[in-house]
Amino acid sequence: MNHHDDVISTDLLIVGGGPAGLATAIELAKQFEKKGEKRRILLIEKGNTIGAHILSGAVIMPEIFQELLSPEAFEALPFDSAVSTDVTVKLNEATELTLPFHPPYMNNTGNQIASLAEITRYLAKIAQEKGVEIYTGFAVDSMLYDDAGNVIGVKTKDTGLNQQGEKQKNYQEGSRVHAKITILAEGTRGNLTKQVIKKFNLDAGKQPQIYSLGVKEIWQVPEGNIQAGAVYHTFGYPLQDKSEFGGGFIYGLSNNRVALGLVVGLDYADPRFDPHAAMQIWKTHPYVSKFLEGGKILEFGAKTLPEGGWNAMPRYYDNNLLIVGDSAGFLSTARLKGIHLAIGSGIYAAQSAVEALANNDTSKEQLATYETRVNNSFIHQELYPIRNMRAVMQEGMLLGGLKMGIQLLRGGKCKFVPPTHPDAQTTQTLSDYSGIPFHQRFGDKLEWDKKLTFDKVTGVFHSKAMHDEHQPPHLVINDPEQFQRSNIEEYGLAEEAFCPAEVYELHVDRKSGAKSLRLHPENCVHCKTCDIKSPNGGITWTPPYGGDGPEYSYM
Ligand SMILES: Cc1cc2nc3c(=O)[nH]c(=O)nc-3n(C[C@H](O)[C@H](O)[C@H](O)COP(=O)(O)OP(=O)(O)OC[C@H]3O[C@@H](n4cnc5c(N)ncnc54)[C@H](O)[C@@H]3O)c2cc1C
Numbered sequence: 066m067n068h069h070d071d072v073i074s075t076d077l078l079i080v081g082g083g084p085a086g087l088a089t090a091i092e093l094a095k096q097f098e099k100k101g102e103k104r105r106i107l108l109i110e111k112g113n114t115i116g117a118h119i120l121s122g123a124v125i126m127p128e129i130f131q132e133l134l135s136p137e138a139f140e141a142l143p144f145d146s147a148v149s150t151d152v153t154v155k156l157n158e159a160t161e162l163t164l165p166f167h168p169p170y171m172n173n174t175g176n177q178i179a180s181l182a183e184i185t186r187y188l189a190k191i192a193q194e195k196g197v198e199i200y201t202g203f204a205v206d207s208m209l210y211d212d213a214g215n216v217i218g219v220k221t222k223d224t225g226l227n228q229q230g231e232k233q234k235n236y237q238e239g240s241r242v243h244a245k246i247t248i249l250a251e252g253t254r255g256n257l258t259k260q261v262i263k264k265f266n267l268d269a270g271k272q273p274q275i276y277s278l279g280v281k282e283i284w285q286v287p288e289g290n291i292q293a294g295a296v297y298h299t300f301g302y303p304l305q306d307k308s309e310f311g312g313g314f315i316y317g318l319s320n321n322r323v324a325l326g327l328v329v330g331l332d333y334a335d336p337r338f339d340p341h342a343a344m345q346i347w348k349t350h351p352y353v354s355k356f357l358e359g360g361k362i363l364e365f366g367a368k369t370l371p372e373g374g375w376n377a378m379p380r381y382y383d384n385n386l387l388i389v390g391d392s393a394g395f396l397s398t399a400r401l402k403g404i405h406l407a408i409g410s411g412i413y414a415a416q417s418a419v420e421a422l423a424n425n426d427t428s429k430e431q432l433a434t435y436e437t438r439v440n441n442s443f444i445h446q447e448l449y450p451i452r453n454m455r456a457v458m459q460e461g462m463l464l465g466g467l468k469m470g471i472q473l474l475r476g477g478k479c480k481f482v483p484p485t486h487p488d489a490q491t492t493q494t495l496s497d498y499s500g501i502p503f504h505q506r507f508g509d510k511l512e513w514d515k516k517l518t519f520d521k522v523t524g525v526f527h528s529k530a531m532h533d534e535h536q537p538p539h540l541v542i543n544d545p546e547q548f549q550r551s552n553i554e555e556y557g558l559a560e561e562a563f564c565p566a567e568v569y570e571l572h573v574d575r576k577s578g579a580k581s582l583r584l585h586p587e588n589c590v591h592c593k594t595c596d597i598k599s600p601n602g603g604i605t606w607t608p609p610y611g612g613d614g615p616e617y618s619y620m
């Protein structure tokens with residue numbers, strides 16, 4: 066893609082090269098191939114390469130790939146290991162209890178452990194072989210609309226600006242890409258998706274989307290520590306029942322590697338809660354540390370996932386517009402899985418797009434066939450019966466678990482489902498929070514030994530995150546006066562605690578005691594937590610220059 070082109074025109078434009086975007090691209094190419102039609106399909110990805118910004122668990126339900134790929138291509142999918150052991154464990158501070166059963170939806174028989182980065186690289190190759198044009202290293206930061214306000218494409222980010230936003234000698238305006246249909250596949254908390262949801266009121270009548278943050282590491286360990294194919298999920302320590310939802314995952318990979326992480330609901334209240342520190346503390350539990358003994362960390366990363374489920378999904382189509390995957394909230398919290406749903410949504414969106422082009426009608430009325438396809442598919446069957454799951458789990462394992470059981474028996478119906486709130490609103494101020502603050506709960510455990518546990522900056526080093534410093538900060542403080550008065554003074558800069566990459570630093574002047582924010586955007590791993598959790602909706606995450614960000618290789 067050339068920055069000097071005035072306008073690039075394409076039939077179909079996909080933003081985001083994750084499983085949802087790539088499945089859309091492959092299904093589009095397949096459908097046109099079948100019809101003998103030549104159409105231009107263009108996919109833009111902000112990561113330097115496909116997979117560089119991809120982070121998942123990942124235990125994958127493989128069946129949906131059979132719908133997408135030829136039998137040969139399906140057989141050649143680069144899964145790492147078939148699930149062999151599958152255990153759920155309740156952790157207490159120093160002990161553990163292995164459950165004699167799988168919680169509902171957590172059975173992984175027949176599933177595959179994989180690196181999602183590897184899977185996406187493989188899917189990208191297939192898409193390219195089918196004629197899809199893939200452009201990596203281009204961040205898209207704006208939607209383009211016609212005079213009537215309908216989506217007509219996107220614009221990639223301008224480059225060559227200094228920190229103040231002034232044009233430099235190397236300034237280049239971003240490319241304008243016009244498309245008959247634009248498909249947003251940006252993953253969790255898409256920055257464009259956020260814009261169109263607001264503009265077209267796509268979340269009218271829906272519950273607010275709520276999120277979790279997953280902090281993940283990959284380790285090389287001595288032979289015998291873990292078996293490839295082993296799956297362990299934990300709940301309990303170090304999270305507090307009722308006030309902190311989430312749990313850990315430990316997956317055995319081939320060649321004596323372990324993928325492990327802690328996923329924490331962002332609806333917690335303590336402004337000092339630190340998900341990165343919680344993950345480090347979780348690793349010190351004897352049940353977890355035994356897998357890592359004698360090993361070394363290979364990679365670190367973090368990413369949010371949308372957990373609101375069926376009731377929080379916005380309308381995922383409008384005139385000339387489709388939204389797929391995590392951007393639309395296609396994720397099952399009960400399973401901690403979204404990859405099969407991302408791929409399913411991509412397939413159905415592509416089929417509806419092909420039909421719309423054939424009818425020469427890309428209006429929202431026509432593109433509503435995407436919703437019909439979803440409603441008639443396994444996606445509805447899977448997500449609808451657990452539509453109230455995440456909401457009731459706010460009440461803790463006992464009461465929430467009981468209500469979840471009732472829902473399972475009643476097709477998802479349940480009385481007394483508590484309302485959910487945007488995660489930014491659940492954080493309490495320092496003075497309002499009445500629980501024991503995070504740093505007091507774990508005071509003696511917040512020292513990192515740099516062998517088993519690491520500080521955030523070491524984590525960033527292992528994410529290989531890089532950002533060109535000659536650009537305006539991509540983390541925008543929406544209202545600096547309110548940020549100072551409320552986010553810093555009242556909440557004590559909750560951003561410093563929740564950001565897993567030490568981007569936000571509370572600076573206290575030694576003489577005057579005045580508090581201020583120091584920003585380190587170059588550390589950002591693009592997890593989007595600040596866009597979601599910042600009190601008062603204080604931060605907007607915007608994409609930095611294309612190619613900037615983490616360089617994940619096996620996340
Ligand atoms: C910690 C964790 C564990 C998980 N475990 C599992 C699991 O075990 N099994 C499972 O099935 N699911 C799991 N999931 C969920 C799963 O990873 C997601 O549901 C899935 O990746 C969603 O796919 P997607 O294509 O919608 O988004 P993504 O995979 O996030 O891909 C989106 C892509 O779009 C790109 N992009 C975003 N914005 C822009 C932009 N403005 N311009 C250009 N490019 C852009 C991104 O760089 C990225 O490459 C997990 C998620 C997390 C965070």
Ligand code: SF4
Binds near residue numbers: 540568
């Ligand atoms: S700045 Fe925001 S998006 Fe970047 S790592 Fe920190 S919380 Fe995540």
